Amino acid sequence: MERKEVMDQLTTIFRKVFSNDSLVLKDELTANDVDQWDSLSHMILITEIEKDFSIKFKLKELNKMRNVGNMIEMIISKI
Amino acid sequence: MIKKLILNISIVAVVVFVLDFAIGRTLRYFYFKETSGQHFRTTCSMETTEADLLVFGSSRANHHYVPEIFEDSLKTTFYNAGRDGNGILFQTAVLKSVLTRYFPKVIILDAGGFNKEKDNYDRLSSLLPYYRTHKEIRSIIELKSPFEKIKLLSQIYPFNSQIIAIATGNLDFFARSKPDNKGYVALHGEWPAEISYNDAYSAYEVDANKIFALREFINIAKKSGAKIFVIYSPVFLKFKKNLDIEVGNDVCSFENVPYWDFSRDTQFLSNRHLFQDRSHLNHKGATIFSKLIVTKIKQGILVN
Amino acid sequence: MVFTSFNFLLFFPGLIAVYFLTPIRFRWPVLLIASYFFYINIKPVFALLLVYISLVTYLLTRLMEKTEVESKRKTCLLINITLILLPLIFFKYFSVINNYLINFLAIRDLRWPLPEIKLFLPIGISFYTFTTIGYIVDVYNEEIEVEKNIGILALFVSFFPLILSGPIERAKNMLPQLKALNKFDYHMVVQGLKLMLWGYFMKLVVADRIGIYVDAIYNHIGQHNGKTLLFASVLYPFQVYADLGGYSLIAIGTARILGIQVMQNFKRPFFATSMSEFWRRWHISLISWLTDYIYTPLSFAFRKFKVWGIVIALMITFFISGIWHGAALTFVVWGIMQGVFLSAEALTNKRKALFEKKHQLNQKAWYIFLGICFTFILFAASQIFGRAESLNSALQVYRRIFTIPGALFIGSPAYLIYSFFGLVMLLFKDFSDEFMPSRFLLFESKHKFIRVLAYSSIIILILLIGVFDGGQFIYFQF
Numbered sequence: 064m065e066r067k068e069v070m071d072q073l074t075t076i077f078r079k080v081f082s083n084d085s086l087v088l089k090d091e092l093t094a095n096d097v098d099q100w101d102s103l104s105h106m107i108l109i110t111e112i113e114k115d116f117s118i119k120f121k122l123k124e125l126n127k128m129r130n131v132g133n134m135i136e137m138i139i140s141k142i
Numbered sequence: 143m144i145k146k147l148i149l150n151i152s153i154v155a156v157v158v159f160v161l162d163f164a165i166g167r168t169l170r171y172f173y174f175k176e177t178s179g180q181h182f183r184t185t186c187s188m189e190t191t192e193a194d195l196l197v198f199g200s201s202r203a204n205h206h207y208v209p210e211i212f213e214d215s216l217k218t219t220f221y222n223a224g225r226d227g228n229g230i231l232f233q234t235a236v237l238k239s240v241l242t243r244y245f246p247k248v249i250i251l252d253a254g255g256f257n258k259e260k261d262n263y264d265r266l267s268s269l270l271p272y273y274r275t276h277k278e279i280r281s282i283i284e285l286k287s288p289f290e291k292i293k294l295l296s297q298i299y300p301f302n303s304q305i306i307a308i309a310t311g312n313l314d315f316f317a318r319s320k321p322d323n324k325g326y327v328a329l330h331g332e333w334p335a336e337i338s339y340n341d342a343y344s345a346y347e348v349d350a351n352k353i354f355a356l357r358e359f360i361n362i363a364k365k366s367g368a369k370i371f372v373i374y375s376p377v378f379l380k381f382k383k384n385l386d387i388e389v390g391n392d393v394c395s396f397e398n399v400p401y402w403d404f405s406r407d408t409q410f411l412s413n414r415h416l417f418q419d420r421s422h423l424n425h426k427g428a429t430i431f432s433k434l435i436v437t438k439i440k441q442g443i444l445v446n
Numbered sequence: 447m448v449f450t451s452f453n454f455l456l457f458f459p460g461l462i463a464v465y466f467l468t469p470i471r472f473r474w475p476v477l478l479i480a481s482y483f484f485y486i487n488i489k490p491v492f493a494l495l496l497v498y499i500s501l502v503t504y505l506l507t508r509l510m511e512k513t514e515v516e517s518k519r520k521t522c523l524l525i526n527i528t529l530i531l532l533p534l535i536f537f538k539y540f541s542v543i544n545n546y547l548i549n550f551l552a553i554r555d556l557r558w559p560l561p562e563i564k565l566f567l568p569i570g571i572s573f574y575t576f577t578t579i580g581y582i583v584d585v586y587n588e589e590i591e592v593e594k595n596i597g598i599l600a601l602f603v604s605f606f607p608l609i610l611s612g613p614i615e616r617a618k619n620m621l622p623q624l625k626a627l628n629k630f631d632y633h634m635v636v637q638g639l640k641l642m643l644w645g646y647f648m649k650l651v652v653a654d655r656i657g658i659y660v661d662a663i664y665n666h667i668g669q670h671n672g673k674t675l676l677f678a679s680v681l682y683p684f685q686v687y688a689d690l691g692g693y694s695l696i697a698i699g700t701a702r703i704l705g706i707q708v709m710q711n712f713k714r715p716f717f718a719t720s721m722s723e724f725w726r727r728w729h730i731s732l733i734s735w736l737t738d739y740i741y742t743p744l745s746f747a748f749r750k751f752k753v754w755g756i757v758i759a760l761m762i763t764f765f766i767s768g769i770w771h772g773a774a775l776t777f778v779v780w781g782i783m784q785g786v787f788l789s790a791e792a793l794t795n796k797r798k799a800l801f802e803k804k805h806q807l808n809q810k811a812w813y814i815f816l817g818i819c820f821t822f823i824l825f826a827a828s829q830i831f832g833r834a835e836s837l838n839s840a841l842q843v844y845r846r847i848f849t850i851p852g853a854l855f856i857g858s859p860a861y862l863i864y865s866f867f868g869l870v871m872l873l874f875k876d877f878s879d880e881f882m883p884s885r886f887l888l889f890e891s892k893h894k895f896i897r898v899l900a901y902s903s904i905i906i907l908i909l910l911i912g913v914f915d916g917g918q919f920i921y922f923q924f
Contacts, residue, residue: 103788123587298906302914
């Protein structure tokens with residue numbers, strides 16, 4: 064899958080989980096930059112990503128996804 | 143860079159030193175100018191009173207010995223040097239200061255406790271303002287901690303936490319509403335519950351410093367020629383064993399001074415209206431008690 | 447020795463002198479010796495515990511690093527963690543459970559074979575145990591490289607500024623710094639001194655002073671009326687903040703002077719507008735440790751239960767937080783309450799956010815103020831369990847608050863006045879840092895004159911109204 068496709072799909076997921084239709088994703092985006100993205104909602108986000116891309120993360124991999132850019136790379140490596 | 147640091151720390155140190163000196167000296171000035179309150183009463187005991195009959199002790203002394211009764215019946219001048227929350231170490235220090243100035247004729251010690259306490263000698267802070275001018279009590283104050291001498295380099299330290307008390311002690315308003323009555327402070331509450339029993343055996347470890355202080359107290363009192371009486375005033379409590387009394391009694395019989403134990407006097411144990419709380423008589427109770435003491439003293443003086 | 451003892455005031459300058467006079471290569475051994483000296487000064491035999499923890503961890507993590515086989519690595523991990531946890535469980539919980547069993551069986555006329563045990567808890571054990579476990583898990587997760595120098599590892603475990611009461615630091619942050627101790631850095635030293643000064647102010651002027659009143663009330667719950675108990679319960683959170691927060695600042699400042707950056711532990715917690723936000727500002731090092739090593743793995747494992755998985759993870763995490771604070775039912779209740787608060791927020795977060803957006807509430811001062819008050823009330827309510835000696839006492843407090851009338855007990859008016867004075871200063875500083883960060887700069891003023899005056903005034907204030915007699919740091923029982 065192309066990086067841009069992943070980014071687009073991810074944007075849809077983010078917008079759904081955080082109820083924010085105007086959210087725009089960038090590689091450098093972290094939890095600090097998005098309202099409502101905290102440890103309480105993080106797992107919900109992860110679950111949605113796993114479902115949408117049909118992948119399964121390992122616990123170790125969670126720590127390596129500090130920002131959206133890391134996420135995209137991790138996702139690409141699994142599909 | 144290290145030079146810069148040392149320079150800056152020195153600047154702050156100098157400013158602190160100057161402020162500490164100025165504020166500390168000001169606090170000292172106003173402390174000794176107080177006209178009412180605990181500070182004033184202690185200063186009276188240590189520096190000004192020349193009463194022929196002195197009472198020493200903690201809050202129990204302070205609230206149990208009524209001046210007028212002693213003055214009228216024994217035809218003597220009187221001062222109550224008791225102070226809340228202060229034990230035998232404090233009391234010995236005050237006596238030492240008194241004896242550098244004059245020799246009272248009668249000394250009453252309202253005996254307290256001799257066990258090791260958790261807060262060690264923190265209460266000795268009430269003596270800190272007198273460290274400077276009273277060489278005779280310095281060794282007692284230094285029991286507080288091995289670093290006390292260093293702490294006393296600060297002029298503010300002796301008056302730590304006292305600034306409000308010093309301010310109120312200087313206000314005429316307080317002097318007028320609660321004028322000093324020869325050191326005595328009357329209590330007016332009444333204990334609402336019936337008497338309780340204290341049979342719990344809690345750990346009791348004798349504090350050697352306190353025993354030493356008691357013996358020193360008795361000895362310097364005797365040497366000064368005064369008649370000394372050691373008294374355990376009434377408590378609103380029944381107990382099988384009271385180690386404070388046992389220890390006090392032992393020391394007093396060894397030193398050959400009278401120890402009067404009022405802890406089992408039924409006149410007080412049966413009447414909660416005479417007590418403000420379990421350890422303190424109110425003014426009504428103190429009056430009855432003082433009369434009892436006066437009678438006993440008269441007999442004691444006649445016998446001798 | 448503790449930070450507020452005179453011994454420390456003599457020890458620390460002496461150490462600084464030795465430290466900066468030592469060539470850089472030998473500085474970490476100096477710190478190691480100083481750390482053990484510091485800890486031995488409290489109770490010598492417990493230094494053996496530190497040696498045990500350092501040795502066991504060193505051996506097992508190096509073993510773990512040598513193998514690629516996943517199951518072997520996991521075994522090393524589990525054995526290591528178990529061995530590290532054993533002393534903590536023994537000292538902290540064993541005697542409680544043992545004595546509870548004695549009483550439980552005695553009521554039924556049965557005998558528990560062991561006698562009552564009264565153990566003296568090694569100070570700081572809860573802190574350095576967690577710190578070490580963090581290191582072990584990080585090595586297992588390949589977040590960091592195993593530390594091959596046992597001396598550095600021992601220093602990481604025993605580092606004296608942090609050993610007694612945290613902040614609970616991470617190997618990732620500490621190990622590189624301990625291995626690359628820098629030249630004398632003027633700004634770090636000055637920053638460290640400022641942090642220490644404010645920490646001493648918080649502890650001696652605010653925390654210990656408030657503590658005198660709160661202790662007087664909570665030690666005689668049955669004798670005080672509702673208003674008094676309520677007042678003491680409202681003051682208590684401030685006491686804990688000034689106590690642990692102040693102590694943390696002294697720890698961080700001490701480390702800063704030595705050239706080491708340690709994480710912030712408190713971030714003006716009373717301005718949080720929700721419990722989730724509160725827990726991002728209160729005892730940050732503990733909560734971040736719990737999040738990374740307990741909550742995240744748990745919520746990840748339960749993620750198929752969606753929001754309910756989060757609730758379960760929260761409850762377990764805060765249950766652990768509760769018993770970490772103490773082996774008593776009161777702490778368990780305290781922990782459960784935090785779990786309940788946060789679960790409630792997790793469940794209602796979305797709806798709340800939509801509601802706030804619709805009415806533009808987030809910018810309104812009154813709404814923020816409401817959030818702050820509500821959060822404070824929730825926290826203070828849970829802290830009644832943190833302070834009371836037993837579950838019964840805590841419930842008694844609650845009962846009496848609502849049923850016993852009477853006037854507020856003042857005790858010593860002077861002491862309350864000093865408390866308020868200090869507390870207002872503290873809250874004002876936090877308020878201005880939170881909402882107007884560039885104004886009212888005293889310690890950070892551009893003008894040297896103002897800075898010098900500010901430092902001096904705080905020192906003088908500490909001399910005037912700081913509590914020098916007694917006032918033990920409450921987190922020491924951990």
